Amino acid sequence: MTQALPFDSGADDVLATAAKWKAEGKKVALATVVTTWGSSPRPEGSQLAIDETGAFVGSVSGGCIEGAVVKEGLAAMKDLKPRLLDFGISNEQAWEVGLACGGKVQVFVEPLE
Amino acid sequence: MKTELLAKLQEARAAKRPVALATDLASGAQALLESGETIGDVALADDALAAAMKMLDRDESGTVEAEGRKIFVQVHNPPSRLIIVGAVHIAQALAPMASLMGYAVTIVDPRRAFATDARFPTVTLSDDWPDEAMQKLDPDRRTAVVTLTHDPKLDDPALTVALRSPAFYVGSLGSRRTHAKRLERLKEQGLTDAELARIHGPVGLNINAISPAEIAVSILGQITEVRRKDAK
Numbered sequence: 001m002t003q004a005l006p007f008d009s010g011a012d013d014v015l016a017t018a019a020k021w022k023a024e025g026k027k028v029a030l031a032t033v034v035t036t037w038g039s040s041p042r043p044e045g046s047q048l049a050i051d052e053t054g055a056f057v058g059s060v061s062g063g064c065i066e067g068a069v070v071k072e073g074l075a076a077m078k079d080l081k082p083r084l085l086d087f088g089i090s091n092e093q094a095w096e097v098g099l100a101c102g103g104k105v106q107v108f109v110e111p112l113e
Numbered sequence: 114m115k116t117e118l119l120a121k122l123q124e125a126r127a128a129k130r131p132v133a134l135a136t137d138l139a140s141g142a143q144a145l146l147e148s149g150e151t152i153g154d155v156a157l158a159d160d161a162l163a164a165a166m167k168m169l170d171r172d173e174s175g176t177v178e179a180e181g182r183k184i185f186v187q188v189h190n191p192p193s194r195l196i197i198v199g200a201v202h203i204a205q206a207l208a209p210m211a212s213l214m215g216y217a218v219t220i221v222d223p224r225r226a227f228a229t230d231a232r233f234p235t236v237t238l239s240d241d242w243p244d245e246a247m248q249k250l251d252p253d254r255r256t257a258v259v260t261l262t263h264d265p266k267l268d269d270p271a272l273t274v275a276l277r278s279p280a281f282y283v284g285s286l287g288s289r290r291t292h293a294k295r296l297e298r299l300k301e302q303g304l305t306d307a308e309l310a311r312i313h314g315p316v317g318l319n320i321n322a323i324s325p326a327e328i329a330v331s332i333l334g335q336i337t338e339v340r341r342k343d344a345k
Binding site: 015016018019022030032034035043044045081082084108110111112113 | 114116119122126138141173174175176185
């Protein structure tokens with residue numbers, strides 16, 4: 001049997017971790033890359049699982065937008081509503097949530113109910 | 114996502130059944146797609162369902178339009194496989210690196226001293242004779258096969274099965290001379306030129322690799338190049 005890897009290597013660990021957190025009684029949100037344009041770092045289907053403390057596994061970018069996605073995940077845990085987020089090229093106003101690579105991504109964030 | 118739906122999805126994945134999760138991006142409603150059917154809160158007309166099943170077949174997540182709705186189809190196929198023939202030193206580097214890349218790795222070697230759990234703690238081992246092992250493992254188009262023994266009596270039977278399978282990659286370790294002899298032998302055994310042309314040999318990208326780990330990188334580089342050639 002293939003042994004669990006020391007770090008996330010794909011979608012596998014993300015969903016397993018989300019299920020595990022949920023079973024432990026934590027609030028959980030999932031984020032999924034659903035559309036990409038240009039040179040976005042992670043393909044469609046890439047996922048992030050977030051717990052109520054803001055801890056996360058997986059990735060939806062090369063680290064550029066994870067912070068903003070985690071924030072939205074925490075909000076989704078509270079209002080139990082899914083949201084569709086657009087992230088584009090970074091600019092000075094939105095440097096925290098921009099993609100330095102110049103790509104664009106759309107991320108679906110949903111609570112695990 | 115509902116916890117029950119996640120449990121069903123995880124169950125299908127654990128059983129290595131190809132399954133997709135369909136999400137209505139406006140409402141958040143979700144369903145599983147399996148064997149051409151939807152199970153859950155998203156209903157799809159025949160054409161949208163066919164488009165979604167095609168994505169599953171192509172191993173590519175994406176969005177389908179269904180009566181003005183955008184449905185994201187997330188594909189969860191079982192992991193691609195790597196079958197390594199020869200539990201040799203290179204395999205000790207190749208197996209964990211391939212696992213990191215998401216491959217389910219099986220090592221075939223009937224020589225018991227080689228294929229031990231102590232040397233390969235994290236992979237499936239088969240000590241069947243390579244042609245029997247390969248027939249059981251039944252390589253599909255999401256499978257790569259690499260032979261590393263450069264012993265004709267082990268590599269050749271494995272290659273004979275692999276080259277007649279839909280495996281997306283077949284590679285065989287050995288120098289140019291070894292490889293030329295191998296091609297002659299396999300030809301005598303009745304393999305066609307087209308079948309023989311599928312072998313990547315000498316195996317791997319030419320990156321001047323010397324150590325077992327470097328050779329593993331060169332092999333995995335080539336497997337990736339072949340697997341992703343349409344993704345450019």
